[in-house]
Amino acid sequence: MIHHPFLFPCPPKKKMTKKLQRYWDGAPPPDTPADAPSKAKRRRNEKTRPRAGAEGSLQARKVLQVSEATGQISGVRLGTLGGWPWGEEGRLRWEDEGQGIARQRGVLLGFLEGDPGEDTCTIAQADIAEAADITSATKHFELTLNQFGPYRMDYTRHGRHLLLGGRRGHVAALDWQTKSLLCEINVMETVTDVTWLHTENMFAVAQRRWLYVYDNQGVELNCLKRFNGVLRMEFLPYHFLLATAVSVGGGGLSSCSLLCGTVTLWSPNVKEPLVRMLCHQGGVRAVAVDSSGTYMATSGLDRKLRIYDLRAYQALQSLVLPVGAGHLSFSQRGLLAAVYRDVPVQPPHKPYLSHTLPWTAHGLRFCPFEDVLGVGHGSGFTSLLVPGAGQANFDALENNPFRSRKQRQEWEVKALLEKIPSELITLDPGQLGQVDTITMEQKHQERVERLGFDPQAKPAFQPRRKLKGRSSAGSLLRRKKKVANEEQRVRPSLGQTWLCRPRALPRLWDSPGGPLQGISPLSITHSLGLTSWADPWSLQHPSFRL
């Protein structure tokens, strides 16, 4: 292993004086019809699409876009999905309830607001770094490592440590905030992917032949010879499983995209894929699942970026991009990053932020709990500032970026104790908490067959025999009719009255006459036909069960 000198990050860029002409501002109209390139005489445009090996040619620009598409979803659509606290109000409410530092709304949350008339997508990274505080400015840096090939990268779960893997064998692990290097090795073999394991003590490197596990000092711990030619890896932190394939995994399920445009969801227990979704006409280039496992973003060769709801397997949104995005990544707060080449076609949506890299991107990840997006590319690594991407309030018992060695040890033991076995990986993670009604009904049927009658069946209603002529045939029939068809009646159950909060009901005190005098909320609900056993205005927000 050859150690290479650590190259210093680039000095901060000078502010660009000339404003870049973005393709969505529209190309300048041609002066004469003759200037517009006609279809018959289309020649290769040397500037944008140079020939390979042409000297002095500009490389095709790769445009990095951070789209607010999901942000829109988070603001509008998700709020109506009932109970999901992803909407604007829900997000902030949960952050309020976290103890610790952010006691007011928005104290730590990042944001970016342009001047009136200025689009946020035109703001450059250097401007953001200059306007933000010093600590944040240090989070925007670039590592120029152009000797060892395009870099793949990974952040640890708590966002403190960064792992870089160059194609030609350079692997480096460092604490990217303090810029202190943990280890730097060259494995002398092609490296296809790198990933951290459960802590910053171990990482896995997918090399050309086999899969290796290293210590954070660069000591080789394990060589897994069964895994030949791994292209992509994903570590499942709650199951302590390493998924390897041509895959990008999320949650317990791994999704696999094929050339025919389908995305398949797999579980380690079943040989066949659990779900097959036809996402694109043509190949799928990138798949990303958000941190809660509810949304999936896919981009394909048909130049579309689609957002799907993974619970209902329905398409939510579809964007047209100039070219299919090669990499996608979700942040903790619902921002989606997409990487694609720059072509002079106008997309319908303006992204939130955008950045141009002169090299091809090979790895794209948001840093957890920080407003930072890391990009591994052909010439090293760039760290970009994306205000509003990271979760402000972490839970120290889950992922604590400031944990001490003792805390890390305790956390590791507890995490290993509650490791979820792979047999419990299913489409619905809450399945364990539900009653197995199918087995219950089966058992009941078997019992009925064995006994010959249904022991749980209620006997037919026999009205009591009354004296003084009240037991005549007609009155018996009348009494029987009162309880007839009881099973078919729909009664509001306990849970339903909670969820059907009278938000949609007309509020009687909004009338121009002012609040109705002398009527309490309880009596209003009486008149509107709700159950009267409780005061619905005083019910608490239903806590999350299971």
Next chain:
Amino acid sequence: MRVKVLSRNPDDYIRETKQDLQRVPRNYDPALHPFEVPREYMRALNATKLERVFAKPFLASLDGHRDGVNCMAKHPQSLSTVLSGACDGEVKIWNLTKRECIRTLQAHEGFVRGICTRFCGTSFFTVGDDKTVKHWKMEGPGYGGEEEPLHTILGKTLYTGIDHHWKEAVFATCGHQVDIWDEQRNSPICSLTWGVDSISSVKFNPIETHLLGSCASDRNIVLYDMRQSTPLKKVILDMRTNTLCWNPMEAFIFTSANEDHNLYTFDMRFLESPVMVHMDHVSAVLDVDYSPTGKEFVSASFDKSIRIFPVDKGRSREVYHTKRMQHVITVKWTSDNKYILCGSDEMNIRLWKANASEKLGVLVPRERAAMNYNQKLKEKFQHHPQIKRIARHRHLPKPIYNQAKELRIMREARRRKYDSLFVFILS
């Protein structure tokens, strides 16, 4: 342009000195805690397994008697005192904290058939095979003094059991009939009888203190009312009941230990059918005692084991056995709900924990919180098959295991026969 990028001051998150506690900011957003159900399930599974790991209920064996222990009595005021009577007429008073005998007295010639303490705790009564009832002081004689009873009553017939009223200076003995005595008199104030055979045990109701129940050899349980001086009700079972015990929390519930390996919990108002039949022993049940909470009871059986049953369930939740413990004659649940004492044939009294995996002593608040959390988790997931299987698992000695298997096969065969007969009749 207004921009703010998330930046944290490490001073807000890292403790200042080594003497401080670590800072642990929390965020209860479920988005930050994925897989909550499977993780809770794993924690419940671990909690159940650990409960089995820490289930070490045996605490101590009180050694000293020279013959089998026949009866025991709890001290009503002191948690650390217990009295026991042996088959050679000896009565010993034990201190449970030091686990030693503090006083020995030769009470009777022959078996000590019954022993009971007075409600104030200053004295106790014993009955023996020599047809006497003796009243002793709880405090031992001073240095050099002889062990002398306060009072001796000579009876005409054999006495087989004794129990003291919970509030008044009245006690009841049983033998040929149930006699109710006043402490100051030498002859019973009234005698109650219903049936022709001898009565093996008598117990006063702790709540409705004028009621008593008795078990007779002609397979019946008779309830008496002291105010009326007449027997109240009678229920006849298939086999003889050895003892009965009243529920200290429910005035009208009592449990009887029967020779047909079962225990029957009755409501005294509706004696035609028992409230619950508790079936788990494989031999005659000799003694039963309730926990002070009234929710569980412990039973001692001829099959060398003791079982703890919940009142509302038909199956035991716990079984205690040891290689050295032979037929268990008597059992008591201490008044602090924590320990179980059992006296057996081989002259030893054993002290067990009521909750086998409980940690005794003072618990630190974190320990207590962790235990409460684990308890709640076990309750939440108790119906899952894997967890139920582990929680239910108990080791049984070979004789009990084989006997239980045989009884199960016999019951299954009977059920199948009657089921098909029933279906035939219906169709």
